[in-house]
Amino acid sequence: MKDAWSSDEVRKAEEPLIAAGEPLMARAAYALAQAVLREVAARAAARPGGVRLHGGLGSDGLPGTARVRSGRTPGSRPGRPAARRGDVRGARVLLLVGPGNNGGDTLLAGAHLVRRGLDVTAVLASARAHEEGLAAFEAAGGHAVSLADVRVPPVVREALDSDVVLDGLVGVGARGALRPPAGGLVRALAEAQEAAGRRWPYTVAVDIPSGIGVDDGAVPGPVLRADRTVTFGALKAGLLLPPAAQLAGEVELVDIGFPADAGPDHWAGAAQRVTLGRHAMPGTDTGTGRVHRMEPADVAALWPAPTARDHKYTRGVVGVIAGTSTYPGAAVLATSGAVRTGAGMVRYLGPEDVGTRVLLARPEVVVAGGRVQAWVLGPGIPAFDPEEGPDDDGQARRVFGALAAVTGVLSEDVTGGKMPAVIDAGALTMLEHRLPAWAVLTPHAGELAELLQGLGHEVDRAAVEARPLHWARTAHQATGATVLLKGAITVVAGPGAAYTQADAPAWTATAGAGDVLAGILGTLLAGRSADVVADETLAPRLAAAAVLVHGRAAARASAGGPVAALEIAHAVPGVIAELLGG
Numbered sequence: 001m002k003d004a005w006s007s008d009e010v011r012k013a014e015e016p017l018i019a020a021g022e023p024l025m026a027r028a029a030y031a032l033a034q035a036v037l038r039e040v041a042a043r044a045a046a047r048p049g050g051v052r053l054h055g056g057l058g059s060d061g062l063p064g065t066a067r068v069r070s071g072r073t074p075g076s077r078p079g080r081p082a083a084r085r086g087d088v089r090g091a092r093v094l095l096l097v098g099p100g101n102n103g104g105d106t107l108l109a110g111a112h113l114v115r116r117g118l119d120v121t122a123v124l125a126s127a128r129a130h131e132e133g134l135a136a137f138e139a140a141g142g143h144a145v146s147l148a149d150v151r152v153p154p155v156v157r158e159a160l161d162s163d164v165v166l167d168g169l170v171g172v173g174a175r176g177a178l179r180p181p182a183g184g185l186v187r188a189l190a191e192a193q194e195a196a197g198r199r200w201p202y203t204v205a206v207d208i209p210s211g212i213g214v215d216d217g218a219v220p221g222p223v224l225r226a227d228r229t230v231t232f233g234a235l236k237a238g239l240l241l242p243p244a245a246q247l248a249g250e251v252e253l254v255d256i257g258f259p260a261d262a263g264p265d266h267w268a269g270a271a272q273r274v275t276l277g278r279h280a281m282p283g284t285d286t287g288t289g290r291v292h293r294m295e296p297a298d299v300a301a302l303w304p305a306p307t308a309r310d311h312k313y314t315r316g317v318v319g320v321i322a323g324t325s326t327y328p329g330a331a332v333l334a335t336s337g338a339v340r341t342g343a344g345m346v347r348y349l350g351p352e353d354v355g356t357r358v359l360l361a362r363p364e365v366v367v368a369g370g371r372v373q374a375w376v377l378g379p380g381i382p383a384f385d386p387e388e389g390p391d392d393d394g395q396a397r398r399v400f401g402a403l404a405a406v407t408g409v410l411s412e413d414v415t416g417g418k419m420p421a422v423i424d425a426g427a428l429t430m431l432e433h434r435l436p437a438w439a440v441l442t443p444h445a446g447e448l449a450e451l452l453q454g455l456g457h458e459v460d461r462a463a464v465e466a467r468p469l470h471w472a473r474t475a476h477q478a479t480g481a482t483v484l485l486k487g488a489i490t491v492v493a494g495p496g497a498a499y500t501q502a503d504a505p506a507w508t509a510t511a512g513a514g515d516v517l518a519g520i521l522g523t524l525l526a527g528r529s530a531d532v533v534a535d536e537t538l539a540p541r542l543a544a545a546a547v548l549v550h551g552r553a554a555a556r557a558s559a560g561g562p563v564a565a566l567e568i569a570h571a572v573p574g575v576i577a578e579l580l581g582g
């Protein structure tokens with residue numbers, strides 16, 4: 001499991017270490033410099049002409065040759081000599097330096113780079129700069145200029161002429177959008193980056209891409225897109241949360257000496273762990289701002305893998321109410337997702353003609369009512385309009401009946417009247433009562449916006465996309481349900497925890513992919529139905545696990561190319577075998 005911390009937690013972790021004289025910044029800066037050197041060396045090794053890191057033409061018009069420049073701003077340095085293959089010397093590095101410790105990290109890393117023979121320029125964006133860092137940088141022979149003196153356009157040109165840019169403007173001490181002058185500089189650089197495409201230098205964010213919301217993953221203003229973020233001590237929530245996570249590139253976590261178990265409880269002096277079945281999990285972390293990301297081993301540990309003692313009913317029966325005569329495909333996709341994830345049995349409830357199509361695709365499905373251990377409700381069922389009444393072959397009536405079982409109004413099932421459920425698409429418009437956490441809502445951003453509007457929030461799709469975790473949490477608090485908000489990075493908000501998963505290739509954005517996900521999650525909930533009802537933190541974890549499996553299945557089915565939704569379902573068994581075998 002990856003655990004990302006809030007800025008407050010990071011501060012609490014740093015305080016005692018700094019008080020004890022631990023050289024945190026020196027460690028951070030050294031690791032940062034090493035990350036840059038690694039990349040420069042790797043790219044230089046791949047290029048016969050030396051350390052030209054990005055595409056484009058060299059001074060003689062040939063790709064990949066060392067450039068010789070006649071002059072430069074800011075400052076003036078001669079062009080570098082052609083470097084040997086793999087030689088990092090002469091690589092040009094631009095440091096963007098802010099006023100705080102983030103700038104300090106960057107200047108100290110710059111000093112290391114200068115000593116290794118790189119050609120490093122620091123642009124100080126503020127009147128203040130980290131004193132020790134600046135002194136070390138200049139003592140090493142680094143060249144520092146003030147943004148106020150050189151202005152923005154020359155800095156943009158300098159960036160375009162560099163091999164590496166380090167974004168050290170602000171880190172976890174920042175709040176809100178970047179203010180001027182750093183904001184103006186980054187806006188200009190980001191525009192140039194967009195225009196330059198692959199010709200833009202390799203960009204490394206120091207701790208975080210400056211300007212992202214450290215705790216909520218918001219992007220309130222200009223941000224320079226990083227190829228790599230070197231982050232110190234702990235992952236920061238904004239590095240895992242959309243939309244900011246999409247600007248962080250590859251995230252490298254550097255150990256600077258934080259204790260391994262330094263979680264929120266640790267710092268509060270109240271370590272509390274709850275034991276869930278076979279798995280010990282952190283206690284509630286709502287309010288600390290922690291965000292988690294499941295990894296394959298976490299999913300394997302949660303998986304309801306069958307044993308010799310199992311039979312089909314103990315393994316979990318999934319009931320699927322999906323599809324209408326107009327949208328029969330969703331029924332096929334949701335039942336296929338459930339079957340391929342290893343349900344003991346899948347029941348389908350719906351119009352006869354749709355049931356026939358389900359059977360043609362998946363003869364294993366039982367097209368008849370009966371006991372189930374979890375429901376999948378809503379894929380391919382239109383939004384419910386109380387004014388017009390149901391026009392959906394009776395599917396709304398069936399969903400309302402199943403929802404009564406979920407909320408415990410009915411009590412004819414193994415969990416004593418409490419039934420886990422996936423509530424998707426049209427079923428999201430049929431919610432009348434407060435829901436338990438074992439009901440998992442699976443909207444995309446547009447559907448979540450509509451749900452929230454119905455609850456009195458002024459929010460549209462774009463607003464949800466701008467702050468996905470915030471709105472998923474809001475919906476969780478308002479409805480009681482676990483909320484799985486689908487997207488390129490999917491966010492899960494439930495009692496005690498938030499998860500973000502980024503497992504799927506962009507090809508997954510295709511009609512029906514969400515129906516398959518609903519089926520996958522239905523099988524997981526059915527497989528651990530009683531546990532899910534007994535422990536309200538389990539549904540969010542299973543939801544995140546389903547997203548991981550779905551994303552990996554999409555990647556497997558895609559193999560780098562387009563993917564059809566049904567093929568995602570077909571790829572699930574291979575993914576599960578890999579997870580459980582590893």
Ligand SMILES: NC(=O)C1=CN([C@@H]2O[C@H](COP(=O)(O)OP(=O)(O)OC[C@H]3O[C@@H](n4cnc5c(N)ncnc54)[C@H](OP(=O)(O)O)[C@@H]3O)[C@@H](O)[C@H]2O)[C@@H](O)CC1
Pocket residue numbers: 014018024025026028029098099100101102103105169170171172173174175176177178179180182206207208232256
């Ligand atoms: N503590 C340690 O030992 C270690 C710390 N480490 C490093 O320190 C970083 C945290 O450093 P930090 O706390 O000094 O804050 P930092 O992120 O540099 O920015 C604060 C400055 O930015 C300014 N500012 C604020 N908001 C702004 C905005 N919207 N737009 C523009 N400016 C804004 C703000 O100005 P002010 O509001 O005070 O005018 C203030 O001067 C952390 O991310 C990691 O890199 C590591 O080396 C490990 C050891």
Ligand SMILES: Nc1ncnc2c1ncn2[C@@H]1O[C@H](COP(=O)(O)OP(=O)(O)O)[C@@H](O)[C@H]1O
Pocket residue numbers: 444486487488489490504505506507508509510511512513514515516517550
């Ligand atoms: N850009 C993207 N990259 C990766 N996955 C995506 C992207 N966009 C959407 N997805 C995923 O594709 C699925 C689409 O689901 P959904 O919007 O419900 O479609 P449908 O209702 O047609 O099945 C979700 O699992 C979502 O997380």
Ligand SMILES: [K+]
Pocket residue numbers: 102167168169170171205206207208209210
């Ligand atoms: K930064």
